[in-house]
Amino acid sequence: AQSVAQPEDQVNVAEGNPLTVKCTYSVSGNPYLFWYVQYPNRGLQFLLKYITGDNLVKGSYGFEAEFNKSQTSFHLKKPSALVSDSALYFCAVRDYSGTYKYIFGTGTRLKVLA
Amino acid sequence: KAGVTQTPRYLIKTRGQQVTLSCSPISGHRSVSWYQQTPGQGLQFLFEYFSETQRNKGNFPGRFSGRQFSNSRSEMNVSTLELGDSALYLCASSFGEGVDEQYFGPGTRLTVT
Numbered sequence: 001a002q003s004v005a006q007p008e009d010q011v012n013v014a015e016g017n018p019l020t021v022k023c024t025y026s027v028s029g030n031p032y033l034f035w036y037v038q039y040p041n042r043g044l045q046f047l048l049k050y051i052t053g054d055n056l057v058k059g060s061y062g063f064e065a066e067f068n069k070s071q072t073s074f075h076l077k078k079p080s081a082l083v084s085d086s087a088l089y090f091c092a093v094r095d096y097s098g099t100y101k102y103i104f105g106t107g108t109r110l111k112v113l114a
Numbered sequence: 115k116a117g118v119t120q121t122p123r124y125l126i127k128t129r130g131q132q133v134t135l136s137c138s139p140i141s142g143h144r145s146v147s148w149y150q151q152t153p154g155q156g157l158q159f160l161f162e163y164f165s166e167t168q169r170n171k172g173n174f175p176g177r178f179s180g181r182q183f184s185n186s187r188s189e190m191n192v193s194t195l196e197l198g199d200s201a202l203y204l205c206a207s208s209f210g211e212g213v214d215e216q217y218f219g220p221g222t223r224l225t226v227t
C-alpha cells in the first residue's frame with residue numbers, strides 16, 4: 001500500500017539558518033511527489049512537485065526538494081529560513097501504477113525563531 | 115482568476131442529521147477532490163471526481179458521498195452524522211488528472227454536537 005511518512009511533528013530552526021523538512025514514501029510504481037504548505041487560517045498552497053527528470057526541484061518562496069529514489073525520500077529544503085516560513089508543511093504522493101489516490105503525510109509544523 | 119470557493123464556511127449540526135457541503139473549483143479545472151482534515155489524522159482523502167465521474171474513493175464509510183456537476187462544481191454529503199465527523203473538510207481542484215497540482219479552498223469547518 002502506498003504511504004507517506006513525515007517523521008517529525010515539529011521542526012524548529014533559527015531565522016537565517018538552513019531548514020529541512022523530511023518526507024519518505026512507499027509506492028508500488030513511479031511516485032509523483034508534492035509539497036504543500038498551510039499557513040494559519042489559510043488553505044493549503046502548492047509549493048513544488050517532482051514528476052520526472054532532475055532530482056532537485058525548485059518551487060515557490062525559495063523552497064526546493066530533492067528526490068532520492070534509493071532512499072525513497074523527498075525532503076523539503078530552504079537555504080535560509082524566514083520567520084514567515086512558519087507554517088504546517090505536508091508531503092503528498094500519487095502513485096500511477098496503483099490506485100492513483102493522493103496520499104498526504106501527517107504534516108510537519110515548522111517554527112522559525114527570530 | 116477566482117480561487118476555489120467552499121460553502122458554507124462553518125456549520126454546526128447534531129448527531130444523526132445530514133449535511134451537504136459545496137465546492138466551486140477554479141474556472142477551467144475539471145478535477146475536484148475532497149479531504150477531511152483533523153488534528154489527529156491529518157489529511158484523509160475522501161474522493162476525487164473528474165468530468166462528473168468518481169475516479170477514486172478513500173476509506174470512508176458509505177455515509178460519505180459526493181457528486182460533480184457538468185460545470186465541475188461538486189458537493190459532498192454526509193448522512194447520519196457522528197461526533198467523529200467533526201473536522202475541516204477541504205476541497206481541491208486541478209486542471210486535469212494526473213500530475214497536476216491541486217488548489218485548495220479554505221474549507222468548511224463542521225462541528226457535530
